[in-house]
Amino acid sequence: MALSDRSFARAPASILRLCFRRLPFGVGASEGRDRERYARAARSVGCNAVSAALGFAVVVLSVSFTLPYLGQERFGIWMTISSLAVMLQVLDLGVANGLVNLVADAKAADDDDAVQTIVTRGVLLLTVIGLAVGGVLICAVMLIDFQRVLKIGSAEVAREAVFSTLTFIALFCVNIPLGGVRKVFFGLQRAWEPHTVAAIGYFCSLPLLYLCARSHAPMPYLVLCTYGVQVASALILLVRLHRERIFSLCRRIWAGPGWRDSTVLMKTGSIFFILQIGMICGSACDPLIVSNVLGVKEVARLAVAQRLFQAIAVTIGMLSVPLWGLYADARSRGEKVFIRNTLKLSMCVTTGTALLMSMTILALSSWLMKVWTGDQLDVPFELRCAVAVSAVVEATGNSFAIFLNGVNELRPQLLTVLVFCLISIPLKIYLLKKFGTVDWAIWATIIASVVADYAVYIGLFRRRILAHVV
Incomplete structure (x- = not known):
């Protein structure tokens, strides 16, 4: 079905747009573009807020509904x-992330043919990757x-785990090219559309999750009614x-010029691939x-603790991820x-x-x-x-990473991840x-993240990064 631009959360966008009126804009020709970029960001944040709320509801209810009967x-x-x-x-080889900047550059040049060529070849390449994966x-x-x-005690539970994993793999491979489709909208500075579609998927997952819990459905059905619905949407x-x-x-996609863009896409994608592997x-x-x-039972404690604070990551993603395409567009125009x-x-x-x-x-966690x-x-x-401390460190790092992605500074990130x-x-x-408690896995992540970020970004690449803003 066709979905018009105006159908995507006009009310939340109009409210949030008011918040951007006092932001510092450029001068001359860039002022109008700055206002339009912030308006797009406002619309994305509004739609993402709805999607995030529904997604968080799925996360919370998935624990409340399933933990009692799953054990x-x-x-x-x-x-x-x-x-x-x-x-x-990571198995998309970074191609999906590579599409964002290429699409943004072609869009900034008002080259519709180049946009069509890049998007089509990118999605088809991701389809081939999905089949191979x-x-x-x-x-x-x-x-x-x-x-x-996984140190599973029962052979029956182990078989259920295998079938659940195979179900997940089938969905994941379909999602590889669809992930590239989502990234295209970020490059087009229309991030509100993937967020709206995600909200539709979460909304459909809620009743399905409840029915699975009521009927004590096996794990493969839980995979289908959560991850599967998101893929389908x-x-x-x-x-x-x-x-x-x-x-x-169309035929000109194959016969026309522009294969250089495909080569650039693979090179950029390979850098994102290494970054994702590292993370x-x-x-x-x-x-x-x-x-x-420590055993699979400790994973349950870790998962619940992380989901308790997951609203933070969702909120930060809601605020920062739509800026990727905006940074890329501004970089293309200098x-x-x-x-x-x-x-x-x-x-x-x-x-x-x-x-x-x-x-x-944290104060309300008990x-x-x-x-x-x-x-x-x-x-x-x-x-x-x-997990509370980790959420703050991760939020700051992710916001800065979105900036680096948008200005195409990927190599400093490679060293940081290494x-x-x-x-x-x-x-x-x-x-x-040494200590035998799961919280030390989180503290190790925090220590490594702080040391790597400060040592590389501030110690080695400070001038190179500042060149994009000074």
Whole structure:
């Protein structure tokens, strides 16, 4: 179906647009573009707020509904499988993220043919990658002994874990090209559209999740009614690109010029690929490290603690991610004033918001845990404190990373991620074995993140980064 631009959260956007009227704009020709960029950001934030609220509701209710009947072991397995969505996103080889800047550059040049060529070839390339990844992952699952790796006590539960993982893999491979479709809208500075579609998916997941809990559905059904619905809803975006002739399989896509863009896309994508690998090794693989060192039951505590503070990450993403396309557009036009003012605003707002939310959630965490999980699971206060601090550090780092992505400064991030991984992985294993409590996995991440960011960005690349804003 066709979805018009005006149909996307006009009311929230009009309210938030008022908040941007007093922002510092450029002068002359750039002033109008600055206002339009902030208006687009306001619309994206408004739609993302709705999506984030529904997504957080799914996260909260998924624990309340399923933990009582799944039990700690099966719930920990489901959380481990759910974490694979973050861990395996790297398998798109960074092509989806590479699309953002290429699309933004072509859009800034008002070259509609180039936009169509880049988008179509990018999505098709991601489709091929998705098929290849699916074959490799299915073979890997067949070779892994789940019962031994995850320390599962029952062979029946291990079989359920295998089937759930295969279900996830099928959905994940379909989501690889759809992830590229979502990123296209960021490059077009229309980030509100993926957020709106995500909100539709979350809204549909809520009743399905309730029905699964009422019927004590096996884990594969839980995967389908959460992650599966999100994947299916993204098809709306592909249809929209096709209706606007941004995605088209016409013959000139193959015969026309522009294969250089595909080469640039692969080079840029390879850098994003390495960045994603590093972040996964450094932080997203925590459930696997914890389950291997302390057992899968500790993953349940870690997952619940992280989801308790997940509203912070969702809020920060809501505020900062739409700026990626705006930074890229301003970089293409050489408008440093906009980049500088937006970076200052973004860093102050995201850090302040994360700090306030983290302190509030931590202060209310005992009551929230009692209401949320009852007596089903004990999450130590030390673990909650660690996750609270981690949320603030992560928020600041993510806001700055969006700026670096937008101005196409990827190489400094490569060195930062390398330093981060070299510190965090051995530190996590050492601290978990030495102290035997899951909160040390979080503290290791915090230590590694702070050391890597300050050592690389401030110590080595300070002048290079400042050149984009001065």
